[in-house]
Amino acid sequence: MESFIQHARNLNARIAEQPEEREVFGRLAEGQSPQALFITCSDSRVIPSLITGARPGELFELRTAGNAVPAYHEGMACSEAATIEYAMRVLKVSDIVVCGHSHCGAVGARARAEDLNDAPAVRDWLAREFSAELPRDDTPTVAGAVQRHVCEQVERLRAYPCVQERLEAGEVSLHGWFYEVHTGLVTAHDPKADAFLPV
Numbered sequence: 001m002e003s004f005i006q007h008a009r010n011l012n013a014r015i016a017e018q019p020e021e022r023e024v025f026g027r028l029a030e031g032q033s034p035q036a037l038f039i040t041c042s043d044s045r046v047i048p049s050l051i052t053g054a055r056p057g058e059l060f061e062l063r064t065a066g067n068a069v070p071a072y073h074e075g076m077a078c079s080e081a082a083t084i085e086y087a088m089r090v091l092k093v094s095d096i097v098v099c100g101h102s103h104c105g106a107v108g109a110r111a112r113a114e115d116l117n118d119a120p121a122v123r124d125w126l127a128r129e130f131s132a133e134l135p136r137d138d139t140p141t142v143a144g145a146v147q148r149h150v151c152e153q154v155e156r157l158r159a160y161p162c163v164q165e166r167l168e169a170g171e172v173s174l175h176g177w178f179y180e181v182h183t184g185l186v187t188a189h190d191p192k193a194d195a196f197l198p199v
Helices: 004-016 019-028 048-052 079-091 105-111 120-129 143-157 161-168
Strands: 036-041 059-064 095-101 173-179 186-190 195-198
Touching: 036 048, 036 079, 048 059, 059 079, 079 161, 095 143, 105 120, 105 143, 143 173, 143 186
Parallel strands: 036 059, 036 095, 095 173
Antiparallel strands: 173 186, 186 195
């Protein structure tokens, strides 16, 4: 079986041989103007470009354990807040998508109140950034808990001044998505129906 590193080398060699790909990457060197900020989980099964069909340069990505958006507070300085601010004030993306996924280990651990003492950083992140009111969910997909969590993260984004400014100006839209790992289906939260419906 080919190792990850060898696979990457072979892929890059193939790209380097294709003039049209070199031209695309050459244009990317001039700068970026992504269409959306895509906030999702660090889970290796979630591949934003696969879900959206985006090409290089079209998505500005923020990946965190369980696609958590830290609660905003005055003077906060963290990687997540910096990424959100840069997307809003510098790149001026027109959409923010928070995309949760089925079979999420982070949400599942919180929804099942799992013992994470052997992973204290994970335990403390979940305790700090995940709602204690997530519904109990013992199903393998944890769909109900993940969807509730996604909606909470979208609401957290509204508290960021840089997001508020753009929302009030009608310059950005917020979206909550749910990706089914086992089917590839993507649904989006419809606030009027308060339900996740096919994109």
